[in-house]
Amino acid sequence: MEHFGKDVRREREWPASARMALAVVAALTFIAIAAAARAEVKPGDLITPANASKVKDLVSPGVYYKVVNGMEMKIIPSGEIDWPPPYKDATEKYSAQVRLSRDNRSLVGYVAGQPFPLIDTNDPQVATKIMWNNVFRPLLTDDYDLRFYDCESVYGGRNKPNNVIQYYQIGHYAGYDLVGRTEVEPMPIDPDFKKTNRLWLFALYPVLSPQAERGNGIIRYRYQEPTRGDDDWSWTAGTRRVRRLNEAIESTATSAQTWNPDHYSGFNAKTEEYNYKFLGEREMLGVAHAEHSPELKCSTDGGASACPEAWEMRHMYIVEAAPRRELISQALQSKTVIYMDSEMWYQPYIDEYDQRGQLWLNHIWWTTYRDRPVPDARVAIYPFKREFEVGAVATDVQSGFATMCYLPGLQTPERECWYINMGAVDKDFFTTDAMVKAAP
Missing domain, CATH: 2.50.20.10 (Lipoprotein localisation LolA/LolB/LppX)
Incomplete structure (x- = not known):
């Protein structure tokens, strides 16, 4: 634990440019891994237990269990989904007034539409906001x-x-x-x-x-x-x-x-x-x-x-x-x-x-x-x-x-x-x- 703490302190002492470069490398690595996973499947593929390993990193462990045990998947191109127009209008009208309560658990100011249409994954309360959505x-x-x-x-x-x-x-x-x-x-x-x-x-x-x-x-x-x-x-x-x-x-x-x-x-x-x-x-x-x-x-x-x-x-x-x-x-x-x-x-x-x-x-x-x-x-x-x-x-x-x-x-x-x-x-x-x- 002491060795880990020292490493963290050294990292914090790095110049901002070095920390930024490290963050960029990490992001690119994540993107590369995701792209490699996507490359394993393509539209037109039929996923069966015989080739289930192709989707192991693209589904939850429970879904992977289902595929291994016989559930077949037909892979198609990704399609877009839009919200019902009345819901979209309500989001634009009311979402700006919505916030979490002081204890970051409850919703305050909600009327209609989506409470938090702008999701920032760096927000400490992002998980709670996703769940209120x-x-x-x-x-x-x-x-x-x-x-x-x-x-x-x-x-x-x-x-x-x-x-x-x-x-x-x-x-x-x-x-x-x-x-x-x-x-x-x-x-x-x-x-x-x-x-x-x-x-x-x-x-x-x-x-x-x-x-x-x-x-x-x-x-x-x-x-x-x-x-x-x-x-x-x-x-x-x-x-x-x-x-x-x-x-x-x-x-x-x-x-x-x-x-x-x-x-x-x-x-x-x-x-x-x-x-x-x-x-x-x-x-x-x-x-x-x-x-x-x-x-x-x-x-x-x-x-x-x-x-x-x-x-x-x-x-x-x-x-x-x-x-x-x-x-x-x-x-x-x-x-x-x-x-x-x-x-x-x-x-x-x-x-x-x-x-x-x-x-x-x-x-x-x-x-x-x-x-x-x-x-x-x-x-x-x-x-x-x-x-x-x-x-x-x-x-x-x-x-x-x-x-x-x-x-x-x-x-x-x-x-x-x-x-x-x-x-x-x-x-x-x-x-x-x-x-x-x-x-x-």
Whole structure:
């Protein structure tokens, strides 16, 4: 340690020109390494387990596990993504007044749009700002209703048969934002926010399959107050009972699905309950222009992913999130590593690590960029392109157990699936009474 300290002091004594030269060399070395990695793959390549090593440094460890175990990638040219015009306008109008609180954890002055559109990677608070951009991302800003999607749980693996352990079908996966609204009145803030302090409402109900869980559902409220945890309720049709849930359960994979509510749509935990560390920025592979909707069931990994799908080079910020144990002592993760697309501001994937520091859960989201969620849509059609999530998988890499969700579903009656910022749901949808009444 003493020798290291002396080296650092000597470096600080170097002339400014020498330090600048060293920084330039380091930057050029990083660029050269990134360019060499990119050279390993090119548009038209098909990545399989046989040549998975080509992408080892271009994806997260969890995604690499998926490729080694059968998930195929079709490499395509990188495409551009633009924000919905109303979101862009709100960013220009309001972002200049946004700042972090004195303790650098909470958001102050936010109204709508992206809180921090100018990201400086040398900013000591860059990781926290990236995560607040994640909270108010352009993907979903006002309301959304994902109708009739389905999921399959399997033990995936290279060339394994698609033996479905459990099939799930859900009636509604819906949300309503009270703050940051850009397309549907009331805008930009629902007056109810001043009364309740609720930032957003979420509901998943009713479960339509399996039969043993038919009618079940959950509701969740997120609050602006930094120290106030979420309110969560579940309805179990078998017992015909509404139950208040402990917030800590939202960060744990407690069901056979391997999904947990804090990761239903990317990293969705309460921002103030984690400490963040910026790990860097890199060019990495991700799916932003998926070619299939509904997604294709992967035949080369036992249905444990969607493949082959279009993967492209994306510029990503990498952030480590560690739970603040004084607030969520029951969290099973030691950390979550988030790979944030710097253009669409959504995570193509994240990796969760257990208490031993070992890779535990991998999550992948497949998104597409178009003016409608499915090619034959008749209602959900927009005057501009936006991102739609068309598939998602959560995988326990320690056991191979995976739950792959298809949006729209493979066996569901609703083909348009996503209704985003269309007023499809209002606040009345997010009550325990509504959840109980919807149970079949």
